[in-house]
Amino acid sequence: IKVNITKVPVPVAYGPAYEGERVRGEQIYLECGGGRTQMVELVTTAGMDDVTDGKIELFGQDIANVPEGSRLPLAIVVEAAGHKMNEDYEPILERQIHHLLNYAQGVMHIGQRDIAWLRVSKGAAAKGFSLKHIGSILHAKLHQDFGGIVDKIQIKLYTTPEKVAEISGQSKKIYAKRDERIEGMTDENTETFYSCTLCQSFAPSHVCIVSPERTGLCGAYNWMDCRASNEINNLGPNQPVNKGAVIDAKLGQWSGINQFVEKTSGGVVSHYNLYSIIHDPMTTCGCCECIAAILPLCNGVMTVNREYAGMTPCGMKFTTLAGTIGGGITTPGFLGHSKYNITQRKFISAEDGLLRLVWMPKSLKDEIRERFNARAAELGIPDLLERIADESVGTTEEEILPFLEAKQHPALTLEPLI
Ligand code: SF4
Numbered sequence: 001i002k003v004n005i006t007k008v009p010v011p012v013a014y015g016p017a018y019e020g021e022r023v024r025g026e027q028i029y030l031e032c033g034g035g036r037t038q039m040v041e042l043v044t045t046a047g048m049d050d051v052t053d054g055k056i057e058l059f060g061q062d063i064a065n066v067p068e069g070s071r072l073p074l075a076i077v078v079e080a081a082g083h084k085m086n087e088d089y090e091p092i093l094e095r096q097i098h099h100l101l102n103y104a105q106g107v108m109h110i111g112q113r114d115i116a117w118l119r120v121s122k123g124a125a126a127k128g129f130s131l132k133h134i135g136s137i138l139h140a141k142l143h144q145d146f147g148g149i150v151d152k153i154q155i156k157l158y159t160t161p162e163k164v165a166e167i168s169g170q171s172k173k174i175y176a177k178r179d180e181r182i183e184g185m186t187d188e189n190t191e192t193f194y195s196c197t198l199c200q201s202f203a204p205s206h207v208c209i210v211s212p213e214r215t216g217l218c219g220a221y222n223w224m225d226c227r228a229s230n231e232i233n234n235l236g237p238n239q240p241v242n243k244g245a246v247i248d249a250k251l252g253q254w255s256g257i258n259q260f261v262e263k264t265s266g267g268v269v270s271h272y273n274l275y276s277i278i279h280d281p282m283t284t285c286g287c288c289e290c291i292a293a294i295l296p297l298c299n300g301v302m303t304v305n306r307e308y309a310g311m312t313p314c315g316m317k318f319t320t321l322a323g324t325i326g327g328g329i330t331t332p333g334f335l336g337h338s339k340y341n342i343t344q345r346k347f348i349s350a351e352d353g354l355l356r357l358v359w360m361p362k363s364l365k366d367e368i369r370e371r372f373n374a375r376a377a378e379l380g381i382p383d384l385l386e387r388i389a390d391e392s393v394g395t396t397e398e399e400i401l402p403f404l405e406a407k408q409h410p411a412l413t414l415e416p417l418i
């Protein structure tokens with residue numbers, strides 16, 4: 001059975017033309033996620049008999065039941081079945097949710113996984129846009145674009161806080177399992193990296209190069225995911241890129257990567273380094289999970305995750321940082337990266353990696369603690385995380401420096417950062 005759907009059954013205009021459209025302040029009817037409420041997206045594989053194609057269910061409040069300016073938690077769960085469907089393809093289908101929802105006029109989507117963020121405009125609400133239409137969009141478009149692997153799709157949407165929290169908890173385990181599939185692979189032993197140009201609709205010159213030891217900066221795509229995506233569509237946004245000759249092993253620069261980046265950035269970016277924050281770092285787009293910045297006074301680097309809304313020692317909040325460096329260009333001293341990447345061996349390794357990390361929000365510490373401690377032990381400083389400052393110590397360089405000195409943070413004895 002192959003389902004063919006050409007038109008997307010929603011009451012608003014739909015197409016790539018609306019992708020970059022923003023829904024701001026006064027125009028917002030409903031907002032989900034983005035740190036205001038919890039929002040999570042998950043695609044899972046189900047058996048052919050367990051999926052009723054086109055079934056869309058909403059559990060909880062819908063747009064029509066809430067007053068304008070409301071906020072709701074939201075979980076979007078897509079169950080896909082097909083003879084070729086398998087776990088490897090789940091992250092790829094899941095990452096489509098972002099642009100597929102952005103195609104709807106009056107709908108703005110940012111982020112992915114459990115840091116997704118959705119806004120529905122007053123205009124879309126007035127036309128009768130319902131949360132169930134999220135299901136209609138995903139059902140129609142996933143059939144259209146991934147007909148080769150999915151035969152049946154059903155969607156469940158939840159807007160009750162308990163259920164969204166429960167699904168978020170389950171999802172975290174699934175995300176961790178996906179992330180770990182690349183453990184054991186190294187960049188040195190891998191000749192072919194993958195590109196991702198999915199974000200070029202927002203940041204036209206942005207090209208992610210995804211290596212085994214550097215996941216995509218959105219956190220949603222690792223090397224395995226890109227390979228699976230290329231298997232599904234070999235003309236798609238994830239292309240194999242041969243590293244070519246080594247230009248600088250420490251900074252992480254190769255001739256093949258440079259050529260590819262130059263070509264696919266439209267000539268805007270001629271080269272970049274995968275392992276450095278200071279010397280021509282990789283470009284950053286707006287959907288990175290974290291942004292690292294250098295702290296010259298502390299001879300170190302800080303990083304901040306999207307969910308942390310407070311001030312940081314580099315003098316900017318996450319939103320300001322993202323607005324400043326997220327346009328798809330190289331910004332020395334700043335770097336977008338995924339949460340998982342912090343504990344990968346090549347994270348800013350040109351500047352001594354984790355030994356440079358002097359500040360991050362407490363919630364981020366808690367989230368990555370287990371993997372961080374394992375990596376810190378490898379580096380011979382098992383209590384490194386306790387020597388890193390967070391917002392309870394301070395949010396300026398001057399405030400955190402005495403703490404770093406008292407803790408004998410290793411960054412203070414490394415060679416000068418700049
Ligand atoms: Fe792809 Fe990078 Fe965008 Fe993630 S951030 S979707 S890896 S281009």
Ligand code: ZN
Nearest residue numbers: 199285286287
């Ligand atoms: Zn992006």
